[in-house]
Amino acid sequence: MVKIYIDPGHGGTDSGALGNGLKEKDVTLAIATRVRNMLVNEYSNATVRMSRTGDQTVSLTQRTTDANAWGAAFYMSIHINAGGGNGYEDYIHSNLSDSSTTAQVRNTIHAEISKLIEMPNRGKKKADFHVLRETNMQAMLTENGFIDFASNAAKMKSSDWLDKVARGHVNGLEKAIGLKKNSTPPPSGSTLYRVVTGSFSTRNNADQRVAELKAKGFDSFIDIFTQSGVTYYRVITGSFKDKANADEQVNDLKKAGFDAFIIVV
Known part of the structure; x- marks a missing residue:
């Protein structure tokens, strides 16, 4: 199995960059959870660990120490830029040569993200970023648009765009580090059954629901989506290839006192 460590930048008390009604920590988590779900559901030799799965405060040292202890083969740090620019860019450590294996892997991932992100290629x-310097494995950091640039931020509010960016990351990882697609497709093609346990217009309410679910033993994450120009925070408590498994999750949630329903993606 190929161990892939996905690191959504910032979180908790560290909001990251701010702009156009968005927080970097929310957008990075929305992309990262999509990356994780695609990898886990579509590839037979990928195993994934995340630095955070909710709005937790995790230090840079905690992130790299965790990845190193786990023995990750690749470290992917996902960020959103700020500072008046426009578009996509990514980084490897400043000590690495352009002919290094990490640089070659980055070249492949960069190309795949650039195809789908719908932004200028910067x-x-x-750079000498901590997560690139202190990791024992190949590592790169992606900056997926500028949160303070209006047209970039507008895309970040779209679930379709978040899906495309995640797909770019996944396509790049597949080509660069030898991931293998599942030999048997899901029963309904690429259909996934997501269990929703709440949709909120404020992030705090969604975070509270995630905490309540965690206390009852249900892992959850927040999916950001926009409808009719309004941003919502949807709490997802499981993504399944088999609808029967999703139905079972809904029943378990209802027994625990949570309203839940299934959406198909």
Whole structure:
């Protein structure tokens, strides 16, 4: 199995960049959870660990220490940019040569994200970021648009765009590090059955629901989507290829006192 560590930037008390009604920590988590779900559901040799699955405060040292201890083969840090620019860019560590294996892997992932992100390509860069310096495995950091640039931020409010960006990351990982597609497709093609346990117009209410679910033993994540120009925070408590498994999850949630329903994606 190929161990892939997905690191949604910021979280908890660290909101990251702010702009146009968005917080970086929310957008990075929305992309990262999609990446995780695609990898887990579509590939036979990928196993995924995340630095955070909700709005937790996790230090940079905690992230890299966790990835190193787990023995990850690849570290993907997902961020949103700010500072008046426009478009997509990514980073590997400044000490690495352009001919290094990490650089070659980054080249492949960069190309795949650039195909789908629908933003100007700002290029492939290097930096001495902690998560690139202190990781023992190949690592890269993606900056998926500028939260303070109106047209970029508008895309970040779209579930379709978030799906495309996640797909770009996944396509790149597949090609770059040898992931293998499942030999047997899901029963309904690429259909997934997601269990929803609440949809909220404020992030705090969604975070509270996630905490309530966790206390009862249900892992959940927040999916950000926009409808009629309004941003919602939808709490997802499981994504399943088999509807019977989703139905069972709904029944368990209802027994625990939560309203739940299934959406098909």
